[in-house]
Amino acid sequence: MIDFELSPEEQAILEQAHEDAVKLYRPIARYYDEHEHESPDEFIDTMWAKRGEGALFGLGVTAALRIEETCWGDAGLMLVSPGPGLGGAAVMATGTADQHKRFLTRFNEGEPKWGAMAMTEPSCGSDTAAIQTTAVQDGNEWVLNGEKIFVTWGKRAVEQAGIVIVWATVDKSAGRAGMKSFVVECGTPGMKVEKLEHKLGIKASDTATVVFEDCRIPFENILGSPEVRKLDKTKTEGFKKAMATFDATRPIVAAMALGVGRAALDFVKETLEKDGIEIRYGLPRNKLTSIERDVMDMEANYKAAKMLMMRATWMMSQLLPNSIESSMAKAKAGLAVTKITQKAVELMGPLGYSRKYLLEKWMRDGKINDLFEGTGQINMLVVARRVLGFSRDQLK
Amino acid sequence: MISFTPSEEQQMILNTIKQFATDEIREIYRECEESGEIPDDIVNTAWELGLIATGIPEDLGGLGGEQSAVTGSLIAEELAWGDLAIAMKILCPALVAFPILEMGTEEQKRKYLPAFCDEKYKAATAALIEPRFNFDPLALSTTAKVDGSDYVLNGEKCYVQLAAEADLLLVYAAENGSNQGFIIEKGASGLEIGEREKNMGIKALPTYELTLKDCRVPKENRLGGEAGCDFNRILNRSRVALSAMAVGVGRAAFEYSRDYAIDRHAFGEPIASRQAIAFMIAEMAMEVDATRLMTWEAAWKLDRKEEATKDSSLVKMYADDMVLKVTDGGVQILGGHGYIREHPVELWLRNGRGFVTFDGMAIV
Numbered sequence: 001m002i003d004f005e006l007s008p009e010e011q012a013i014l015e016q017a018h019e020d021a022v023k024l025y026r027p028i029a030r031y032y033d034e035h036e037h038e039s040p041d042e043f044i045d046t047m048w049a050k051r052g053e054g055a056l057f058g059l060g061v062t063a064a065l066r067i068e069e070t071c072w073g074d075a076g077l078m079l080v081s082p083g084p085g086l087g088g089a090a091v092m093a094t095g096t097a098d099q100h101k102r103f104l105t106r107f108n109e110g111e112p113k114w115g116a117m118a119m120t121e122p123s124c125g126s127d128t129a130a131i132q133t134t135a136v137q138d139g140n141e142w143v144l145n146g147e148k149i150f151v152t153w154g155k156r157a158v159e160q161a162g163i164v165i166v167w168a169t170v171d172k173s174a175g176r177a178g179m180k181s182f183v184v185e186c187g188t189p190g191m192k193v194e195k196l197e198h199k200l201g202i203k204a205s206d207t208a209t210v211v212f213e214d215c216r217i218p219f220e221n222i223l224g225s226p227e228v229r230k231l232d233k234t235k236t237e238g239f240k241k242a243m244a245t246f247d248a249t250r251p252i253v254a255a256m257a258l259g260v261g262r263a264a265l266d267f268v269k270e271t272l273e274k275d276g277i278e279i280r281y282g283l284p285r286n287k288l289t290s291i292e293r294d295v296m297d298m299e300a301n302y303k304a305a306k307m308l309m310m311r312a313t314w315m316m317s318q319l320l321p322n323s324i325e326s327s328m329a330k331a332k333a334g335l336a337v338t339k340i341t342q343k344a345v346e347l348m349g350p351l352g353y354s355r356k357y358l359l360e361k362w363m364r365d366g367k368i369n370d371l372f373e374g375t376g377q378i379n380m381l382v383v384a385r386r387v388l389g390f391s392r393d394q395l396k
Numbered sequence: 397m398i399s400f401t402p403s404e405e406q407q408m409i410l411n412t413i414k415q416f417a418t419d420e421i422r423e424i425y426r427e428c429e430e431s432g433e434i435p436d437d438i439v440n441t442a443w444e445l446g447l448i449a450t451g452i453p454e455d456l457g458g459l460g461g462e463q464s465a466v467t468g469s470l471i472a473e474e475l476a477w478g479d480l481a482i483a484m485k486i487l488c489p490a491l492v493a494f495p496i497l498e499m500g501t502e503e504q505k506r507k508y509l510p511a512f513c514d515e516k517y518k519a520a521t522a523a524l525i526e527p528r529f530n531f532d533p534l535a536l537s538t539t540a541k542v543d544g545s546d547y548v549l550n551g552e553k554c555y556v557q558l559a560a561e562a563d564l565l566l567v568y569a570a571e572n573g574s575n576q577g578f579i580i581e582k583g584a585s586g587l588e589i590g591e592r593e594k595n596m597g598i599k600a601l602p603t604y605e606l607t608l609k610d611c612r613v614p615k616e617n618r619l620g621g622e623a624g625c626d627f628n629r630i631l632n633r634s635r636v637a638l639s640a641m642a643v644g645v646g647r648a649a650f651e652y653s654r655d656y657a658i659d660r661h662a663f664g665e666p667i668a669s670r671q672a673i674a675f676m677i678a679e680m681a682m683e684v685d686a687t688r689l690m691t692w693e694a695a696w697k698l699d700r701k702e703e704a705t706k707d708s709s710l711v712k713m714y715a716d717d718m719v720l721k722v723t724d725g726g727v728q729i730l731g732g733h734g735y736i737r738e739h740p741v742e743l744w745l746r747n748g749r750g751f752v753t754f755d756g757m758a759i760v
Contacts, residue, residue, distance in 0.1 A: 003696065314399065
């Protein structure tokens, strides 16, 4: 039955998340925006201690809504919170039971840990099949060589504690079929951070370049089958695994986008309200002021994206295939947050552009959601191919 | 618990309506558009599905089921996917039946609802829109004043569907600044039905101007009697119904242009193989879906009797924009062929543009 009701338990989780966002995230949001690469150690310890309240990267509607609340607090800090993260999501989505045990149980014990995902390379972004990093089998080990950039959580996962999921090819001639993912544990010789990026936004989050030089890992650290199947170029195991990960992570990025978008929207509405301006819902278009139209348009776009995000995560929780829905959610939410925050800066005038308030930061933070986990265009391409029933060759 | 799946019962209804829209409506809609007439057969067949009688209590001849805005939205989308004008005609009697069912006095229910459970289609309609560019449903120019045991109504209405054949009309008018509904029977004195209107779209659906000149209505015919009606809720239910219909029209245009873009070749490959076209189609799919889900959520709030003005207004605004963009995209993807009446996309564009105007012309 079509239903949008959250249980009292779910509501309590979201209320708690909102309280955390207000008390733990917002107060330090500006500081870590202005002190890029400085580590919020106290915050990290607090979040690690709170991890029992629910995994930040669970797979379901409540988990996603919780992430939205958190990013309403601050998206950069959310991306520095310890936990299995995107790397964990990949293991969860594609790993065996044994791998779940070996790589994920650590996130429930000991010191703070992070799970990173290393996919992008200097010469390839969205075209993940063009990955140059190699994995060569040597006895009962894999030897990794290559360079990965834009690794979120990279520095922490590599240098402090955690795991890095690395995408590499086991056979360059096999193209997409040769692409596999591997789990590299923190402290493995041959894996090191080469530099940290300086970014437009989400500055609290460390974005690292990670280099692999004859980095040896156990053979069992491959996610999925080591076999290279060349029979069907378009539907290959390795690539499908990567896509399965995206199906799980894209709605999460959509939820993050929604949090930032709603932060901006709330700021606009509160500011207008203080000035005695009320949004008169239900009035005909030609009676609304331009500002009312703009705010309603922003709210409607937020809602549209939220509904798509909730559907995609709900499908995931029901174990229904959700490739098209997760890409729709990601594409729409990335675009919505970009539009909403940029419009909000315009509407708020000097308040929007000033660093006295967080709005200008949200505009910078929000933009990342239209870029990572597949740019808006790549997600539209995924949707288009699915809607049309076209292969990669039929729609480039 | 969050769920995006219709119930088994809803799915059954949905399947039936889908079949009906595909087999019956899609067979004749262009002919109806060209001739300006919708045959009785098709509305009677639809009537047999009990779409309106379902929610009417058994002792009044109905099926005693639940009147649900979510179910209504599912139905409205499918019918409008078939054809908007035919969908509006099929659902038009609900404009009188549903408000009486929810807000009418016991007497009004007993007097008027049994007719909606008859075997044959019962034309009934509502009059809300007034003929001025800055029409505002919240500030009606049509007035109702008490005079003895009657109300006296004065004003002008337009876009009144089926006014000439309807036995019952629910006319909305301002009574001391508060909007109320008045049930008027066919032939009431002072009720003048004008000429049939000529519109850009929904040409198969007869709509009329209506003039009320000292039209007298017995006091007991005010919707809800002494208590009056919840006019905002009626508007919200209408917004949700129209949004659902916009999704149906949008989906029709999306599906047609998607199929066309796969079949149509240029430069040695399907035009859909070009991102310029493919991205338009992807966006259509995404926006149709997003609007549908927003419609469901607003409908769900209505079913829970929650205040839904914000949600229903937002989705209606979004749906108005979506359906225009998607139907225009349909014409654009077909290029010159989209402009020719051999293809349906031009019809959907004309119908799609209407949603901003159709206040109160459908209800769930």
